[in-house]
Amino acid sequence: MAITMPPTTTIMSGSMIEVAYSLSGLFDPHTEVGKEITDLFANRLALLKRAYFAALKAQEHVDHDRSILARILNLDPLFILEYVDYMYEQKEWSSRHDDNHNYSFFWMRSDYGKLMWQVAERIFEQEQ
Numbered sequence: 001m002a003i004t005m006p007p008t009t010t011i012m013s014g015s016m017i018e019v020a021y022s023l024s025g026l027f028d029p030h031t032e033v034g035k036e037i038t039d040l041f042a043n044r045l046a047l048l049k050r051a052y053f054a055a056l057k058a059q060e061h062v063d064h065d066r067s068i069l070a071r072i073l074n075l076d077p078l079f080i081l082e083y084v085d086y087m088y089e090q091k092e093w094s095s096r097h098d099d100n101h102n103y104s105f106f107w108m109r110s111d112y113g114k115l116m117w118q119v120a121e122r123i124f125e126q127e128q
Contacts, residue, residue, distance in 0.1 A: 024055040024062040038071040045075055053086050070105045080115055084122045
């Protein structure tokens with residue numbers, strides 16, 4: 001199955017919320033493109049990350065189970081630090097009530113110890 005991707009490189013350089021909203025369909029794990037998103041963007045990882053954050057900003061419940069996040073982490077485990085930074089940038093005051101997503105997939109990873117250590121350090125830095 002061939003999936004044709006629109007030229008999102010130029011679209012994402014602007015701050016058009018309507019475009020970001022339309023990108024959210026890419027990160028639905030139940031769609032064909034959502035199932036293949038990391039394969040489609042494996043060579044354009046920076047663009048994938050920008051699109052992911054734009055879609056989250058437009059629609060907070062995008063990737064509700066964070067399965068796409070988990071797949072992006074398979075390509076770049078350090079993306080978790082960018083994700084933590086993004087989450088902190090969204091709120092003036094951070095609270096455990098701001099995010100109720102299920103991150104249990106972290107514990108299924110072989111590198112969960114290293115990953116969680118990095119997350120804890122980044123949260124500590126953000127809280128300073």
